[in-house]
Amino acid sequence: MSKTLLVTGGAGFIGSNYCRYVLQHHPDYRIVVLDALTYAGNLSTIADIQSSPETASRLRFYPGKIQDETVVNGIIEAERVDYIVNFAAESHNDRSILEPGSFIQTDVYGVFVLLDAVRKRGVARMLQVSTDEVYGTINEGQFTEQSPLEPNTPYSASKTGGEMQVRAQHITYGTPALVTRCGNNYGPYQYPEKLIPFFVTRLMDNRKVPLYGEGNQVRDWIYVMDHCSGIDHVLHHGVLGEAYNIGSQGERTNIEVTELLLNCLGKPASLIKRIPDPRGGAHDRRYSVNADKLTTLGWQPKHTFEEMLEETVRWYVDHQDWWREIVRKPDYQDFVHRFYGKSLGEDL
Ligand code: NAD
Ligand code: TYD
Numbered sequence: 001m002s003k004t005l006l007v008t009g010g011a012g013f014i015g016s017n018y019c020r021y022v023l024q025h026h027p028d029y030r031i032v033v034l035d036a037l038t039y040a041g042n043l044s045t046i047a048d049i050q051s052s053p054e055t056a057s058r059l060r061f062y063p064g065k066i067q068d069e070t071v072v073n074g075i076i077e078a079e080r081v082d083y084i085v086n087f088a089a090e091s092h093n094d095r096s097i098l099e100p101g102s103f104i105q106t107d108v109y110g111v112f113v114l115l116d117a118v119r120k121r122g123v124a125r126m127l128q129v130s131t132d133e134v135y136g137t138i139n140e141g142q143f144t145e146q147s148p149l150e151p152n153t154p155y156s157a158s159k160t161g162g163e164m165q166v167r168a169q170h171i172t173y174g175t176p177a178l179v180t181r182c183g184n185n186y187g188p189y190q191y192p193e194k195l196i197p198f199f200v201t202r203l204m205d206n207r208k209v210p211l212y213g214e215g216n217q218v219r220d221w222i223y224v225m226d227h228c229s230g231i232d233h234v235l236h237h238g239v240l241g242e243a244y245n246i247g248s249q250g251e252r253t254n255i256e257v258t259e260l261l262l263n264c265l266g267k268p269a270s271l272i273k274r275i276p277d278p279r280g281g282a283h284d285r286r287y288s289v290n291a292d293k294l295t296t297l298g299w300q301p302k303h304t305f306e307e308m309l310e311e312t313v314r315w316y317v318d319h320q321d322w323w324r325e326i327v328r329k330p331d332y333q334d335f336v337h338r339f340y341g342k343s344l345g346e347d348l
Contacts, residue, residue: 002028006081006123008066008114009088011035013190014129014224016045018085021228023055030058032079034072036065036106039331040091040191044322066110069117076121083235084126086114089162092193093133093155094339097279100154107158108165115169115177126166126177127235132220132245134160134181137284144290145181145243153282163243170241178238180231182246183289187224187308188315192323193335195219196309199258200316201323203267208347210340213277215255218286222248223308226301230291233299247289248301260306264313275343 005022009015010033019031035041049055060079064071066088075081088110090096090103111128118126135143136150151157169175190197199209230246238244252260258272277283291299316323326332341348 002030003082004030004032004079006032006034006075006079006084008034008084008086009041011037011041011043011045011061012087012091013040013045013187014185014227015087016189017187017224018087018228018231019046019049019059021225021232023049023058025232031060032075032081033059033061034064034066034075035061035088037063038090039329042326044325045189065106067105067113069113072113072117073121076117076123081121082124084114084118084123085129085231085235086111086126087129089159090155093153094193094278095335096153096155096158097282098338100158103154103158104161107155108161111162112165115165115175118177119169119173119175124176125235125240126175127231127238128162128166128177128179129231130163130179130181130243131156131159132181132183132247132287132289133284134163135287138286138288142288142290143181143245145245145293152284153279167241176240178234178240179243180234180246181243181289182227182230183220183222183250183287185222185224185227187312188319189322190224192327193332195254195257196261196312197316197323199261200265200313201327203261203265203271204317206267206271208271208273208344209258210275210344211254211258211272212275212279212283215258215274216253217283218251218253218288219257220247220287220289221250221252221257221305222246222301223303223305226303229302230294230299233297234294237297244294244297245289245291246294247291248303250305251288252305257309260309261313264310273344273347275340278339278343
């Protein structure tokens, strides 16, 4: 049945891939994107689906912030929105260490504004895209949905705050909302500040890559389209008020990932520069996601890490116009200098 989906943060990495997923898998759905186009959001990230004759008429873009209730309510009314999937967030741990305030504005208050609009305007469902980082770190075993929420960084604490708004509004008002918690994503259109695209884009230019500490932290990697299919499954089949983990058994240490990237690009290990860990005690040692609750609901991931990592590297090699335009921008240069200047020194 035809639906109108509001995808907030749809000009970012995962949101844009979710738009592609929906346009392909739900031919009768329309998508409305609301995105503030922060440093991480770019119209070039959705240019393909905005300009393609097959999809352009099913996609409409609005610039704006999710904290702006006039904009949010206006769009829901004008577009007769059925579902909201909220990707909009400040999403980078390292930036949250430098400037935590904007994380509270978007990741907590913004979620409240969306939930308030859902309740008052009769939107049928809202899915809040959250992260495994709300659980904190785990030395052994896996995070289940029952694990305590123990966030350790300003970013993960702000995401936990957003989730708590979902929980409380569902319990208090019956607001029809639910949550997904996913591990680390990789794939096309990821902003080149996160580990994989940061390292790939630097290695392509024979520049050193800053590995924090020993590089022995473990992340549970998932290909972005598996995350998108998981979100879509929860949106349509999940129980309101519940949270669902999304993961695909993709645990790798940072050094393992770095070595695979060097291998894919045919670059020497001398390009790795180990630097003192800039996250200090806030650097979570290991994430590991148990997704049994979602697989019991009928979802399965389709991709394996090594195969899709290679394909992702190839995507960055083939789409240099996209990322070179971003890394040339003053805000990107400014962040890299502020965050890595001291530790990378002349290798910056
Ligand atoms: P991203 O930083 O690439 O994109 C975020 C998008 O949100 C950008 O387009 C940005 O312009 C937009 N945005 C930021 N603030 C906004 C605001 N106030 N109003 C409207 N739009 C705003 O992030 P991403 O990696 O695509 O992550 C998307 C979501 O998924 C986030 O909520 C993040 O917490 C969550 N998540 C990410 C990962 C990951 O590995 N990247 C893993 C699990 C969960
Ligand atoms: P990141 O991609 O920032 O995601 P998250 O903080 O959400 O896990 O980082 C992934 C891992 O890679 C994390 O353990 C920190 C590490 N890392 C580096 O070693 N060097 C880097 O330059 C970056 C960006 C990350």
